[in-house]
Amino acid sequence: MTATSPTTEVSRGGSHELVIDGLRAGVAGLEVLTGVDLVVRSGEVHAVMGPNGSGKSTLAHVLMGKPGYQVLGGTVTLDGEDLLRLAPFERARLGLFLAPQDPIEVPGVGLHQTLTEALAGRGMSPDDAKGSLAARALVEAQRVGLETRLLERPLNVDLSGGERKRSETLQMALLQPNIAVLDELDSGIDIDGLHDVAQRVRDGVAEWGLGVLAITHYRRLLSVLQPDVVHVLVRGRIVASGGPELAGELERTGYAAFETAARADDSGTGIQN
Amino acid sequence: MRRRAEAWERFAATSVPTEAEEVWRYSGIDGFDLDAYAPAPLAAGLESTLAVARRLADSLGPRAGLVVTRNGTIEAIEMERSAPEALSVTNTRTAPRAAAAPETLGELAPGRDAFGELHDAFVSDVVLVGVPRKTVVADPIVVVHLVDPGAHGAPGVAVFPHMLVDLGTSSEAGVIELTAPIVSDGPLPAGDESDTTPSPMLLVPVTELRVADDSHLRYGNLQVLGQGATSIALQASCVGRDASLQSFTAGLGGRYARVRTDSDLLGQAGRTSLLAAYLGTGEQVHDFRTLQDHHAPRTESQLLFKGAVADTARSVYSGLIRIRKGARGANAFQTNHNLVLSEGAHADSVPNLDIDENDVRCSHASTVGPIDEEQRYYLETRGIAPAVAERLIVLGFFSDLAGRAPFPGVGRWVEEAVHRRMAGRLSAQGGTDG
Secondary structure, rough: OOOOOOOOOOOOOOOOOOEEEEEEEEEOEEEEEEEEEEEEOOEEEEEEEEEOOOOOHHHHHHHHOOOOEEEEEEEEEEOEEEEEHHHHHHHHHOEEEOOOOOOOOEEEEEEEHHHHHHHOOOOOOOHHHHHHHHHHHEEEEHHHHHHHHHHHOOOOOOOHHHHHHHHHHHHHHHOOOOOEEEOOOOOOOOHHHHHHHHHHHHHHHHHHHHEEEEEEEHHHOHHHOOOOEEEEOOOOOOEEOOOOOHHEEEEEOOOOHHHHHHHHHHHOOOOOO | HHHHHHHHHHHOOOOOOOOOHHHOOOOOHHHHHHHEEEEEEOOOOOOOHHHHHHHHHHHHOOOOEEEEEOOEEEEEEEEOOOOOOOOEEEEEEOOOOOOHHHHOOOOOOOOOHHHHHHHEEEEEOEEEEEEEOEOOOOOOEEEEEEEEOOOOOOOEEEEEEEEEEEOOOOOOOEEEEEEEOOOOOOOOOOOOOOOOOOOOEOOOOEEEEEEEOOOOOEEEEEEEEOOEEEEEEEEEEOOOOOOOOEEEEEEEOOEEEEEEEEEEOOOOOOOOEEEEEEEEEOOEEEEEEEEEEEEEOOOOOEEEEEEOEEEOEEEEEEEEEOOOOOOOOOOEEEEEEEOOOOOOOEEEEEEEEEEEEOOOOOEEEEEEEEEHHHHHHHOOOOOOOHHHHHHHHHHHHHHHHHHOOOOOHHHHHHHHHHHHHHHHHHOOOOOOOO
């Protein structure tokens, strides 16, 4: 809070860059990320795939600064700004967005109210925020297939898994972040819903140059998202990167080969700590 | 006069309570010095009193009538043209004794303590709201109790407001009591720490609600006293057959504010809904003691009290459900939730059951805990500063209660007051923008 506030002005259509360099991080004393290198720029879609326990969600939370995760080494910058020294809300104001895997219920706090405060926090006057939101929210609700009556409801309360993912996507569209980290946007949502939210994200790439880091288990999401690059995360680091065809290969062969290689690699070099 | 003298003798013969007594545990009563207060002198009527009261009442929505007291003395009674003629709002000190009133005054809530006796010894006017049988009063009667601390310094004023609401059979009405320090202008009080020179004052208010068979009363009580006030209030109600009471209490002000709520369900299938919201900041102490007393079959009581404490504030909730022999088929629910917003704040929650009948349904639940870290983090990921996230979550915590308030105007008022209090805290902390 005492740190200098990051600039709240978000330049539209400019080029933004999230740079993850040698990131090592852990939770509860266990090193989960063992050295992640990744660069996501405006207009690019990156997919991160990996088996359970490979560190995918940890990566998402460490990027956003969730309490309880420890950064053990490496750097993360957004447009040159050191993200790791910023509080989560400051990272968000800098243009980072996280759609969590399981968006939680916040009783009594409305979606509309939340977005109004979120925009106010980015320097928009409360009246402007309210005014511009009301109309845009209706349009976005249509695009992501969220019933408009849910806009007035408390955040995620009594919403199905699919409705939560549609709500996350709507919030992303209204906040127009520079870089969005989507943690399993495809979990808990049916095929139609998946298509709606993935299409909205894809449109964001075209509309305002959104950069995407999509974490997923499945290729389904990627058929609409059309990633430029697919990364394979195994044992806390990226062991392979390739074009969209890599996702297809993973679906046929699984992660076993990558895991075996990574394990051999680990025992060769030895895991630190 | 005789009543007064007797009460004074009884008071003198009673010892002032101590925390050793269970019903005063956690209250801080041991540090209380009664000699620091003197009964308020009769105040001269001021034009401004009425203006202040009207402004406060206007913020609560339409009303059937307005009663204004100042330091316990009734200053004005204004009825709206829309109010039914049969409705009677009087001062029992000046009006001829109404059939129902003074003989039975003080009969509710047996087992009164020293403060009850003190009240009886010093009470001046009694606001009597009489609703004859089969009369329906749509808009609430608003009773504004203003306290004028007068000149600063000891002794502080001691004030003893009293209201009796008497609903005849098959009638319907609403009454809202609002207790506030007299502030001639500025925003509506939120019971906050904005009064920088808190004036010491002692209030011992008594409210009696009699809801006869087949009648329905909605009741609201809003307390926004300053940080120098000690308030020891009693709300006693009795509800008849097929009758209902919906009650909502908001405790926002006071240095030490205690409310004892005694709810008697005397006739079969009578129902009460008892709701309360409280928010303490600074060094405030809020202390609630409730009794849901089921005397008759198929009676139902629903209690939901929710509070938040910040800084070094404290709160106490202690409640008892009593199901007496003969109250077969009774349903009683008691829920108390507390948010603890600061390390130095503290909340106690003590629910109790005392059941002397079979075939009843009772439950109690209570929680005390900090703001959910996951919720705060989730809001932060949207770019909302932690202090603003906290305000949203606290407002959200109270929103279901406010939504169930028996008067929409009261629910709104509470939400706005909580909003102002939390926003004030935010700026006082020098927290980041929002």
